[in-house]
Amino acid sequence: MENQPKQPVSGEEKEVDLGLLFTVFTKVMHSIGAGLRSFFNWLFEGVILFLLFLKRRILLVLVGLLLSLVPGLYNYMTKGNQYYSTMTVRANFGSAPELYNKIDYFNSLIKLGDTKKLADIFHLSEPEAGKLRTFAIDPVDDELQAAELYKSTFFDLDRSFESPSTEAGAMLRDTSWQKLIKYADFKKKLKNTDFPLQTITLYSLSPDVFTHVSAGLIETVTSTPSLLARRQAEDSLVQEQANLILGSLSNADTLMKAYNRKIGSGDRGADVSTLAISTQPTHSPVVELFDKEKDLRRSLTNTRQHVEEHRDILQVYSDFNAVGTPIAPFRESFLQYSVWCLLGTIVLLLLFEGYLKLGELEKRRSTAKGI
Template sequence: MSDQPNNQEEKEVDLVPVFTWIGNGFKNLFKAIGDVFKGIGNFLVLTLLFMKKHLVLLAVLFLIGAGLGYYLDLQNKKSFNAILRVQPNFNSAAQLISNINLYQSLIEQEDFASLANKLEINEEQAQTLGSFEIEASYTDNELLAEYDALARKSDTMALMNFTFEGFKAAKRDIDYEFYKVVIAGTDREVVNKVSEPAVTVQDNSGIKALRQSAKENNAFDLKVLEYQLQETDSLIASYQKAIAGNSTSGASSGTNLYLGDQKPSDALKDLFGQKSTLLYKISEAREDKYKFAKTVNVLSQYVTKGSVEKKHYKIKLAFIFLGCGMLLALIPLLWSYLNRLESQRK
């Protein structure tokens, strides 16, 4: 019994180093945090002293950058962008991309005579054009619809290792359904005028063959769908007569339809569902009929001022020139540091 107080005192004594270690840990942590803030403060003070020493150089370069940026912003406000979303048909995407790249190449080469000839404008108008750009325009929903159409045409086993992400990664620049074309220039009327000619693709033998095939297939599909719709309407009328006759007389009327185990009301409901599907397919086929009238369909087109892009040249160039000035001011310090190292080695 007399040993128990001693054991308790030993345990209490053993906890003292633990609390001391924890206290030292917190002290070191706060000291490290303080050193970090102290180092940041020293760095800021040294930076301010360095900038004060070279204030004239930095101020001059900052103002030069801001002035150049202001000039570029003014030039940007004078520009206009025609933005078009187009849909090339009959595998004409490659030709469309090639045409847009050709127009951009003619601008870079300053061959405005050839550019004017291709876009059916005069050379003076062609000189107001600044750039032609094209890129794929799509959403995941649009790509998912394409993937679904591919899945319906393909074998199930072939699609097991071909995921939607793999489908997106495998697409080439010429494989997309929609494209965004941006035409920039300083004259709004000229930009608007050349928008449609710029995305026009001349028919070649391949495009003509695909167009004719698409028209014939579309006409055949419409004819079949309209025939199916007539037959469905006829069946619906017959079911309605059969249901009306059974409900009034309870006996067999002049129209007899064998439905198996299915109820007449359920069969009629299925027919209305089939009719709705047929009407949707007919609507899509008619849209395709008019879609195939042009090689490239313009889905949307609008012209915006260049300033809408908000490139903020004044701010960007001012700080870029300020950074260049600081680098120039650091060169003498770096040079003297290297000289001291060289003298110490000797």
Template sequence: MSDKNSQESQNQIEEVDLGQLFNAIGRLFEKLFAFIAKIISGLFSVLIYALKPLVNNFKTIAIVLMVSALIGYSMERFQSPVYVSDMLVRPYYDSKYQLANNVDYFNALISSQNYGELSFIFEIDSLTTAKQLLEFEMEIGPETQNDLVKEYDDYIKSLDSTLSVNVTYEDFIENRDILAGSIFSIKAKATSSDIFPSLEQGFIKTFKNEYSIKLKERTDSIRNVQKQIYLQELKRVQDLQKTYLDIKTSESEKDAVRLGVGGTIPLVQEKTETKEYEIFQEELKIRKSLRMLEEEALEESEYYDILSSFEEVGTLERDVYDNYTFVFPVLAMAIMMLVHFLLKAFKFIKEYE
């Protein structure tokens, strides 16, 4: 009887514990839902508070936006169109440094309105045509991932082993200079769409300068010396091959004479050891070096390569910042919001006790 009563008491205690647990979980969910509702209510209040000045001053804001859009549209109509064209070049013999310097020089001439010098450099007939130039820009040309990896590998090899450990590929790509590339894009801007083909000649003069001429002459001299060394090595290898061939021929003739005498006693002759295979491999290696030297000389026989010339007709530049019909209303709206915020802040500070 006592066991039955204790069992019933234990069941009642467990039911009470479960009830309290469910009640606690219920209160927790109620607080969570209340917190979420409070956040949503706060966000809604902020949204209403932000939109309230717009609604209260709707007419004024609409008039200001319409007027600013009309002003922007009028300025677009009276503004001269801007045309752009690109040229891709691969400079040799470090003429890329002179190219970067000349681009800055050309922009300085445009800023100072020295159209006579521009007309002389680009061989433009009239000053009116030179006045149509607006700006030049120089950027790194298109590069593949393999080009970047090879460039990074060459850069690491040029560093000391203790320094190269701290330079990662990401750091190299992020901090590389514009002149680290080998292909460059030259962008020209002008108010005329057909001026660009005449600009190419001015940039061609850039690549052939005093320093690049000296560097090319020095490089050609080094290549000639290397070529003479390779040719001497090739002649030495060919002479050695001829000597080995003469030895083999002489030994073959002696064997034929002795066997043809009719003697029955076998003759044993010690053969001269030669290394025809090793000599042949050495010859192939020298010829490969000569071929690579010739290919390098042919590839860099000029001071530059034009991969893509300026287009005959430039394309119209459409930048979002030049779309005044859109930009002016945005600026007007931003100014009105700033003024409203400053007035509210001034009023709050003035009335603060």
């Protein structure tokens, strides 16, 4: 009995484990604290060294800033202030890619200085066309627009007269695609050309060219043969659908009148209430006909709304102003270029300072070896 080894006490094991864990945790926290102190010390020393560098090279920095301002100021003083205006359009019939393509084409003509082509496109004189500076285009990319695209892709019924309560309507509302493609993933995959609403901004040195540019831009995009063909094909399909819905409404109205006459005459026939024991829900032809007529009218309303929203290839929601808005001086592009030039000057001076430091270090090593 005396030779049997003593069994360790579980409480002692726990105390040893907790003590070891506390020691390790304390060392880790001390290491993290030392690392943070070293980082902030290094950052503070870097800021001090940078300020000392600016103090030594302040004259060169100011000279670089003034030199970068000269071209922009000369351009601003000779050509005058810039003006801008924006327009919002709805790109129908898949015209958004063509719209972006035309905007790139206009900007290329401006960069090349081809004022003759610009004047022909926008119905301007060549001096007026020479004052165009740049076009910018961005989608109306807000949460509401993205949600509307997701809803129309996976939830909305087609413009048909199928009732949501019917089997065909239920198939149109199949949620398998919704489960496969989540809204967040769908929104990430959207491109600029997927959004129907687009905002176009024009910058010009003349405040009076925006109305002519708007007409020329719309005319250029809407005269594309492929878009005209697509519009004609879709208009034909929508018109056929509207005629089909109107014909179905006429038939439904005729049947409803016949049922009303039958009920008014007192001869209800098969519609007389009878007691039936069945697990299946009872169907009333009159109620079904009423629901069908209601769905047909809803489909006709949706079709007419679609026609109204797709009257033009580029449907203008908000046009350019007749007179452009002047750009504030601090928003002028030459100030942005000056800031970049100032940063470039500082980077070059830092590289030069580093080169001098390397030269001093190399000289010290050579002296130490000679000694």
